[in-house]
Amino acid sequence: MTALIGIDWGTTSFRAWRMGQGGEVLETVSDGPGILAAGALAGGFRQALTDTIGGYLGTAPVIASGMITSRNGWVETPYLPLPLDAAALAGSLTLHEGVHFVTGAVSDPDGPAPDVMRGEETEIIGHLAGGGTGGLFVLPGTHSKWARAQGGKLVAFRTVMTGEVFGALRDHTILGRLMQPGPGSEDAFRRGVESGRQGGALLGRIFSARTLALMDRLAPDQIADYLSGLLIGDEVAQGARNAGGSVTIIGRGDLAARYQSAFEVLGMAAQIAPPGMAQRGLWEIARMRGLA
Structure with a gap:
């Protein structure tokens, strides 16, 4: 039985997981369009979602994180200031067209050089939820993130291009x-x-x-x-x-x-870290919100 559908939706990537009652992965879909390609479709993001996981829509709550909540995404959500944890992200979910969107994080919003992330916060939460320790986290990519977690919370980060x-x-x-x-x-x-x-x-x-x-x-x-x-x-x-x-x-x-x-x-x-941190983070945030 499907308990939750989680989506990690990036600029050029799409990954979705159909999860069971204990958060276990029942099925993975990874061939969907990223937000740039999805936004260009005639039916936009809704069409992209229907084309990729339409058969499961309506069977369980849907939660999504990543650049899908950016200015170029489906719905732009406000950044959440540090420190933050799974409970804070769960309390800040945005429901839009039947999808619960995880917002991003902002560091030093009023300072001379504010920094932002969307999606990486969910991966870090996934690692912590699985019993991982705090410390320094490095998330390589087009824009690498260097983040620090302490006491189960994300407390600092910076971006390197x-x-x-x-x-x-x-x-x-x-x-x-x-x-x-x-x-x-x-x-x-x-x-x-x-x-x-x-x-x-x-x-x-x-x-x-x-x-x-x-x-x-x-x-x-x-x-x-x-x-x-x-x-x-x-x-x-x-x-x-x-x-x-x-x-x-x-x-x-x-x-x-x-x-x-x-x-x-x-x-x-x-x-x-082992693979699957985004999926695990989405499950933890959904669980905190009572969606799973």
């Missing part, structure tokens, strides 16, 4: 002109991490991705891995300062493994 900057440098600058595809080089990546941890201006160090290739000290099919390592190495070196306690990486396998490798190069241990 490493993934987007890598794509822009690779595709739209002179650095990409010498790059060639290859099987992937862990050695080049770790070499980049070592360069990324060094002091000095990052924008100056980035140019080494070109000069090392020009001096034939970096093969064309290693440049991208080196550049990736350099950017991630700088991010980890900066973000891990005064880390203290445990470090948990939440994210897809290949990218999470890269960040774990970068921590290792820097002499630090980081654990990769």
Whole structure:
């Protein structure tokens, strides 16, 4: 029997879970459109939902998190200030067209540089609900999140645009002109991490991705891995300062493994959370609200 339908709906991704009475996953759907594609459909987000999980709509409450609640999503919800936990998110659910939407979080809203997240808060709550400890959380992606949880609550976070900057440098600058595809080089990546941890201006160090290739000290099919390592190495070196306690990486396998490798190069241990944190977080928030 279906007790809850949970959805993690991102900019370019869609994942839905049909869950049973104990929160167990009965079925997974992961081939739906992200919000950009869904919003462009003639029937919009409702059509996208019907096309992907229409057979289950009406059988159980539906709860969704992620960029679906952003300005480009189905319904824009207000950000919830820190600190927050599952109970706070449950109390702030927005019901719209039969879907309960989990809002995002905002850090330092009145300060000089406020920060926001949508979706990652649910993944962190999922980890904590499963018995995970607090400490430092790293959620790699186009816009990586570095978050801290304490006492079962999300208390701080910041965003680093490493993934987007890598794509822009690779595709739209002179650095990409010498790059060639290859099987992937862990050695080049770790070499980049070592360069990324060094002091000095990052924008100056980035140019080494070109000069090392020009001096034939970096093969064309290693440049991208080196550049990736350099950017991630700088991010980890900066973000891990005064880390203290445990470090948990939440994210897809290949990218999470890269960040774990970068921590290792820097002499630090980081654990990769098991998959399913978003699904577990959605269940916990729904349970707190009495939906499951």
